[in-house]
Amino acid sequence: MIEFKNVSYSYNDSIGDNAAAVKDINLKINKGEFIGVAGHTGSGKTTVAQILAGLIKPCGGTILVDGIEYSDYKAAARVLRSKVGIVFQYPEHQLFEETVYRDIAFGPKNKGLSEEETDKCVRRSAALAHLKEELFEKSPFELSGGQKRRVAIAGVLATEPEVLILDEPAAGLDPSGRERLWGELHKIRKEQNTTIILISHSMEDLAQNAERIIVLNNGEKYKDDTVSNIFSDAALLKKCGLEIPEITKVIKLLNDGGMNIPENIFDITKLSDVICQRLGATL
Amino acid sequence: MNIIETKELSFSYKRENDEKVVLDGLNIDIKEGSFTAIIGHNGSGKSTFAKHINAILLPCGGSITVCGIDTSDEKKLYELRKSAGMVFQNPDNQIVATIVEEDVAFGLENLAIDREEMHRRVEAALKAVNMYEHRKRAPHLLSGGQKQRVAIAGILAMQPRCIVLDEPTAMLDPQGRREVMDTILSLNRENNITIVLITHYMDEAAKADRVIVLDKGKVRFDAPPREVFREEEKLRDLGLSVPDSTALVHALRKKGINIEKETLTPKECAEEILSVTVDIRTRLKR
Ligand SMILES: Nc1ncnc2c1ncn2[C@@H]1O[C@H](COP(=O)(O)OP(=O)(O)O)[C@@H](O)[C@H]1O
Ligand SMILES: Nc1ncnc2c1ncn2[C@@H]1O[C@H](COP(=O)(O)OP(=O)(O)O)[C@@H](O)[C@H]1O
Ligand SMILES: [Mg+2]
Ligand SMILES: [Mg+2]
Numbered sequence: 001m002i003e004f005k006n007v008s009y010s011y012n013d014s015i016g017d018n019a020a021a022v023k024d025i026n027l028k029i030n031k032g033e034f035i036g037v038a039g040h041t042g043s044g045k046t047t048v049a050q051i052l053a054g055l056i057k058p059c060g061g062t063i064l065v066d067g068i069e070y071s072d073y074k075a076a077a078r079v080l081r082s083k084v085g086i087v088f089q090y091p092e093h094q095l096f097e098e099t100v101y102r103d104i105a106f107g108p109k110n111k112g113l114s115e116e117e118t119d120k121c122v123r124r125s126a127a128l129a130h131l132k133e134e135l136f137e138k139s140p141f142e143l144s145g146g147q148k149r150r151v152a153i154a155g156v157l158a159t160e161p162e163v164l165i166l167d168e169p170a171a172g173l174d175p176s177g178r179e180r181l182w183g184e185l186h187k188i189r190k191e192q193n194t195t196i197i198l199i200s201h202s203m204e205d206l207a208q209n210a211e212r213i214i215v216l217n218n219g220e221k222y223k224d225d226t227v228s229n230i231f232s233d234a235a236l237l238k239k240c241g242l243e244i245p246e247i248t249k250v251i252k253l254l255n256d257g258g259m260n261i262p263e264n265i266f267d268i269t270k271l272s273d274v275i276c277q278r279l280g281a282t283l
Numbered sequence: 284m285n286i287i288e289t290k291e292l293s294f295s296y297k298r299e300n301d302e303k304v305v306l307d308g309l310n311i312d313i314k315e316g317s318f319t320a321i322i323g324h325n326g327s328g329k330s331t332f333a334k335h336i337n338a339i340l341l342p343c344g345g346s347i348t349v350c351g352i353d354t355s356d357e358k359k360l361y362e363l364r365k366s367a368g369m370v371f372q373n374p375d376n377q378i379v380a381t382i383v384e385e386d387v388a389f390g391l392e393n394l395a396i397d398r399e400e401m402h403r404r405v406e407a408a409l410k411a412v413n414m415y416e417h418r419k420r421a422p423h424l425l426s427g428g429q430k431q432r433v434a435i436a437g438i439l440a441m442q443p444r445c446i447v448l449d450e451p452t453a454m455l456d457p458q459g460r461r462e463v464m465d466t467i468l469s470l471n472r473e474n475n476i477t478i479v480l481i482t483h484y485m486d487e488a489a490k491a492d493r494v495i496v497l498d499k500g501k502v503r504f505d506a507p508p509r510e511v512f513r514e515e516e517k518l519r520d521l522g523l524s525v526p527d528s529t530a531l532v533h534a535l536r537k538k539g540i541n542i543e544k545e546t547l548t549p550k551e552c553a554e555e556i557l558s559v560t561v562d563i564r565t566r567l568k569r
Contacts, residue, residue, distance in 0.1 A: 039456075040426065040456045040458060040459075041426045041427040041428075041455070041456050041459060042426060144325055144326055145325065146325045168454070171453050171454050172325075172372065172450060172453045172454075172483070173325065173483065174323075174324040174325045174483050174522050174523065175483065175485070175522065175523050175524035176324060176519070176522035176523070176524075177324070177325055177522070201454075201455065201456045201457060201460075203457065204527065241456050241457060241458035241459075242456070242457050242458070243457040243458075243461075245527075246486060246526065246527040246528060246549055247527045247531065249549035250527070250528060250531060250549045250552050250553050250556075253549055253550065253552075253553030253554075254553050254556060254557065256553075257553060257557040257560075258557075258560075259556075259557070259560065268527060268530050268531050268534055269534055271531060271534075272531060272534035272535050272537075272538060273538075275531075275535060275540075275556060276535070276538050276540065278560075279540065279559065279560060279563060
């Protein structure tokens, strides 16, 4: 539904090509996909996300939305903004109202929904984001990091985006907070067929949640493939500052030791089942 | 010798209506030269405890001494902060100067030491974190991991005995995390600097000598990582987890496979599993 053709972006036009933050990127985002984005700090993840969300204008290339190529960037931006919601890397940067409720209500109100419709929308989005209604009258700035993230997510969900981008949403969350967040994303996707784009530095989180992973390196698209294919090449990932998940390391070592286990298992219970089968077969 | 000692340390951020106890009678002694990891769910009190170590916060009840200094002794505040440095989560908020080596020297400006000694210390600190070759660069052009190592160098230049790191890798990419963890480990092993590391990454906590689990301002577990991570279910109830290499062995045990050792790394985990297959084969041969 969204397609980039040779899209580039530079924060500073005066410097040469090397300084571009995003270089000549081609990619396709399909309806309902769960896409992971990985890459070293400064590889261009946030910049790509902001272009997708129609927040910054690319310096070159074209963007197609639902197959339509827009010659006028303003028109493209309007469509992108109406379809794509983004939860920023620092949720503080997108909370601005005096209360949590008003923050979440901002989007739907802006769209012209009635008081009643807005209220319904706020409650539904808060529930989806696992945000307790008892926090509605608090100031967003009094909340913990995890709670702020939930308010930001609820606020974005309230605009009913077709594509939800989350820029490193799990940084600083404890393990159960991460698990809960992934559960919520899968639920949102299932219930509303929302496309999810998850930017993360945790290879484990990407492996367990995404179907496809886009790897950026120095502003270029380095790889764009299924999770299994991405994590099959440890050396290649290391070259661009990334790693394979811990569980994949275990499988590789087991296979070096003569076991024969598919490397594309990212779930611990599933892996333990396969190991048991293999041990059973030796018996 | 204990470098940090707390006795019934209690604290609450006094707010008129709800006075919630954030640290609830902590008794934590930390030995000089040790590497302690602190884990706990969001809001369990980890950062509040860390801020007591260099007197950003002072106890409401009980006491804490660091390097023999009672942190509420205002006259020794400077000496205290020199001995126990802090590194925070966000690499962008900790850098003050426009050139790496000036940033590292910044904390030394107030010390009565001569230029030459200052240069020596900055050089040694940058070499210790493997950033010497970048000394002339502008910090804002560095990667997250490099910035964190510059922040650590700034503290090292003060020649501290203890460094407290509050989620220093939370915002870093995998390579940055590895660089910072390697730096922490080498400072602990080679320079005998006491390390207190707060983290949400269980594989990082597994590298410490000791893991303290905080929950609602209380110590729930306090033992070497192998013992703490044995308690997977209890940790999950506390909002935590265990390294994947530990969890896999636990899952196999549940299915009746007899692996006794707690494994903390992929290498240990694979070795244990492979030794089970060897056991089975040798038994079959007999
Ligand atoms: N506001 C900005 N002004 C100038 N350069 C920027 C700005 N934001 C990002 N950059 C630069 O653009 C490149 C890509 O950054 P970014 O998209 O934030 O990467 P990532 O999200 O992968 O860490 C980096 O080199 C970064 O320094
Ligand atoms: N400046 C503050 N004012 C009031 N309450 C605070 C402040 N900082 C933290 N708290 C509260 O203290 C508790 C412990 O917080 P903190 O030490 O930051 O936990 P952790 O670092 O383990 O996530 C939380 O309930 C948090 O909301
Ligand atoms: Mg970013
Ligand atoms: Mg904290």
